[in-house]
Amino acid sequence: MVSFTVRKIKNESSSLGELLNKKRQAAGLSLNQLSKRTAIAERYLTAIESDDWLKLPGEVYIKNFLRRYAFEVGLDPVRVEKKYEQNKVLFTPSNIASLHKTLPLSSSHFIVLPKFIRNFLIVFLLILLISYIGWQTKAYFTPPQLSIYYPTDNLITDIPTITLRGQTDSEAVVMINDVLVSVNDGLFEEELDLQPGVNILKITATKKNGPSKDVFISVMWRTETVN
Numbered sequence: 001m002v003s004f005t006v007r008k009i010k011n012e013s014s015s016l017g018e019l020l021n022k023k024r025q026a027a028g029l030s031l032n033q034l035s036k037r038t039a040i041a042e043r044y045l046t047a048i049e050s051d052d053w054l055k056l057p058g059e060v061y062i063k064n065f066l067r068r069y070a071f072e073v074g075l076d077p078v079r080v081e082k083k084y085e086q087n088k089v090l091f092t093p094s095n096i097a098s099l100h101k102t103l104p105l106s107s108s109h110f111i112v113l114p115k116f117i118r119n120f121l122i123v124f125l126l127i128l129l130i131s132y133i134g135w136q137t138k139a140y141f142t143p144p145q146l147s148i149y150y151p152t153d154n155l156i157t158d159i160p161t162i163t164l165r166g167q168t169d170s171e172a173v174v175m176i177n178d179v180l181v182s183v184n185d186g187l188f189e190e191e192l193d194l195q196p197g198v199n200i201l202k203i204t205a206t207k208k209n210g211p212s213k214d215v216f217i218s219v220m221w222r223t224e225t226v227n
Contacts, residue, residue: 143213
């Protein structure tokens with residue numbers, strides 16, 4: 001089986017992890033503070049800053065962690081994710097060496113090897129094609145991802161306005177309480193006026209000619225003074 005590893009991501013003289021580390025320090029955030037803001041364990045934040053991707057739980061988690069990390073330190077989450085994608089290495093010299101070890105170098109194998117490679121490539125391309133069709137079908141029928149960074153649900157505030165921040169797919173349309181808001185590369189931010197008492201915020205992200213996803217956030221504006 002061909003495995004894969006991920007090499008360190010270089011941004012000129014700095015890796016992606018080093019860039020994130022510098023941004024975090026420039027923002028005046030400790031690992032503990034960033035962990036609380038992003039709900040990411042400190043050991044995973046340390047792995048990200050060390051470009052030690054194999055210590056992270058998996059590809060989906062890595063991308064989600066990078067988006068949340070980037071947002072908190074003032075970087076574009078989409079660009080950080082793309083930078084990570086551009087620098088993945090799917091095949092390594094060690095994998096090629098292990099493949100050679102499994103093939104004895106007899107005269108008969110020299111004859112069979114081209115046929116084996118051809119069949120392997122055909123099967124590999126078929127798997128890629130089927131996977132691509134499946135991915136496209138799933139992407140069309142799957143609602144857009146929708147994350148609300150602020151406010152948290154059941155927030156209590158004594159301020160009459162609140163700034164809602166979140167992220168969705170770059171091509172999605174976002175509405176807050178049925179009012180269209182501006183989306184920039186998947187990120188959106190909108191200042192909202194609150195009514196005294198409990199306010200229910202309905203955030204809807206909709207793909208073009210596709211499904212939608214709703215998130216409901218409850219925010220209470222407490223107007224009375226608590227002694």
